[in-house]
Amino acid sequence: MRPLFPQGTIVRNLEAADDRRAFSCGHPDLDRYFRDYAGQHSRRGLSRVQVAVLNGEIVGYAASAPGHITSSELPSDLRRRLPHYPLPILRLARLAVAEEHQHRGIGSLLLATVLQQALGLRDQYGCVGVVIDAKAEAVGYYATFGFQVVPTESGQIQGGAAPTTQMFLPIGTIETALRHDSDK
Amino acid sequence: MTSPIRVDQDTDDRITHAARLLGVTKKALVAEAVQAYVAQKAPQLDEGLRHVAELLAPTGIVVSSSTMRSVANLIEQPPEPTPSLRELRDA
Numbered sequence: 001m002r003p004l005f006p007q008g009t010i011v012r013n014l015e016a017a018d019d020r021r022a023f024s025c026g027h028p029d030l031d032r033y034f035r036d037y038a039g040q041h042s043r044r045g046l047s048r049v050q051v052a053v054l055n056g057e058i059v060g061y062a063a064s065a066p067g068h069i070t071s072s073e074l075p076s077d078l079r080r081r082l083p084h085y086p087l088p089i090l091r092l093a094r095l096a097v098a099e100e101h102q103h104r105g106i107g108s109l110l111l112a113t114v115l116q117q118a119l120g121l122r123d124q125y126g127c128v129g130v131v132i133d134a135k136a137e138a139v140g141y142y143a144t145f146g147f148q149v150v151p152t153e154s155g156q157i158q159g160g161a162a163p164t165t166q167m168f169l170p171i172g173t174i175e176t177a178l179r180h181d182s183d184k
Numbered sequence: 185m186t187s188p189i190r191v192d193q194d195t196d197d198r199i200t201h202a203a204r205l206l207g208v209t210k211k212a213l214v215a216e217a218v219q220a221y222v223a224q225k226a227p228q229l230d231e232g233l234r235h236v237a238e239l240l241a242p243t244g245i246v247v248s249s250s251t252m253r254s255v256a257n258l259i260e261q262p263p264e265p266t267p268s269l270r271e272l273r274d275a
Contacts, residue, residue, distance in 0.1 A: 172262025
């Protein structure tokens with residue numbers, strides 16, 4: 001069976017000593033975020049930035065943070081089904097893979113790490129699912145994992161020239177998919 | 185409230201010289217020069233502001249009631265994982 005990602009790839013938190021200057025995924029906004037802001041975000045606790053490392057080289061990253069989803073108006077039937085406060089989510093704001101390492105499963109590895117993180121968040125504080133801010137060209141990719149588009153009225157993260165599309169995957173689906181038999 | 189700005193000797197000499205030639209005060213010359221510089225760099229400043237806005241991007245999203253209904257349905261009746269999602273289990 002073909003391995004899902006290059007052998008030896010590890011995912012860990014971004015460290016201050018990591019050299020981020022050489023990273024290039026082919027998307028200037030994602031590169032600029034990683035080069036100029038990821039370190040600050042990580043140090044200040046604004047988001048968790050995790051990197052995929054292969055042979056000492058950073059080959060991808062994912063930036064996520066807890067967030068919430070709410071409705072501008074909650075009809076009476078929904079008031080009975082949902083709490084009267086915003087629903088907690090894990091928001092995957094940015095995910096990028098270095099150009100020369102794309103299509104090798106590194107994005108999937110990072111995504112799996114973030115989804116596991118969502119399960120941990122659910123267990124500790126509550127989390128109803130993961131929301132991804134997908135660039136237009138990535139919507140199809142995330143759809144293959146079951147993410148569904150949720151049209152938003154506000155709160156989109158700008159993805160450069162074009163706005164991103166928000167996509168949601170419920171925690172129940174994530175748990176069914178990632179739960180190992182020994183966890184049952 | 186005003187605060188002094190330190191510049192090197194060459195720059196100070198240039199400001200003094202230009203102000204004399206133009207018949208304006210050094211303060212007026214610097215103010216006008218800064219205004220012109222900011223106008224000239226407007227695109228870069230806009231870009232910088234956009235990045236600051238990104239840094240402060242909200243982590244919450246607001247959806248319509250119909251979208252919230254769809255989200256509630258997904259939470260209450262989560263769909264079966266797709267094959268691609270199941271494959272992530274071994275990642």
